[in-house]
Amino acid sequence: MRVDYRFCPGCGSRLLPREVEGRWLPGCPSCEFVAWPDPKVAVAVLAHDARGQLLLIRRGTPPAQGEWALPGGYVDADETPSEAARRELLEETGLELEVERLEGVHHVLVGDGGGLLVLAYVGRLSGGEGRTTPEALELALVDPASSPELGFSAHREALAAWRAGGD
Ligand SMILES: [Zn+2]
Incomplete structure (x- = not known):
């Protein structure tokens, strides 16, 4: 990193x-x-459907390859973080997002002195055609209260905070 x-x-x-x-x-x-030693900036997406089910992907690429995670990825310099959230979700799953709010910011120490800031957004799935991709081998809509273990600490923190917030 x-x-x-x-x-x-x-x-x-x-x-x-x-x-x-x-x-x-x-x-x-x-x-x-x-x-x-600036941190890198990434987004993670807590994308829910109309019934409050949460979208997860099973990752096809390292790190955490094969594990469940929130959709997301790095923010490009020429886009806003919420644009990055929408772009990453669309690229990884074919689904569209209406961003509702920022859930929070999560800091992760990576490797030998690297840092990562993960901006977690909550949003509503608003359209598109769900599909798997090399980045997302499987898509799942899960009850947030019985989510499988997620492969990234920042994603676990974001999910816990979202659940605690009750929406
Ligand atoms: Zn110089």
């Missing part, structure tokens, strides 16, 4: 340790680039 830069992606100089705001980070001696 974390990229260990050795050369400046801006000018190609070899990076050297630089103290910035009390921490040592790889910095470029020729320009202002500093390799800040």
Whole structure:
């Protein structure tokens, strides 16, 4: 998850340790680039039907390949997070989403010093034709109270918080 830069992606100089705001980070001696360990940003979708059933996918790709999860993925720089939620659901399942609200933000430490922020959205399934894809080997609508174990901690947190909220 974390990229260990050795050369400046801006000018190609070899990076050297630089103290910035009390921490040592790889910095470029020729320009202002500093390799800040920024988190990546992803979305997860708590997509429900009219009866309150929750959509899960069985993942076809790593990580958590073969396990149940919420639909979702990384946010692109040129889209809003809620657009990413709609896009990812459509790509993975063929289903359309009407975003209702942000459930919450979940932080995950990944690997050696990497970080991930997962923005979980609640939304209503609003159309489309459900289908499996290489990313989603199986789709299931489940009772949120008896969901199978999800493969990601952020998804488990989001589901628990959504259930506790009672909608
Ligand atoms: Zn540079």
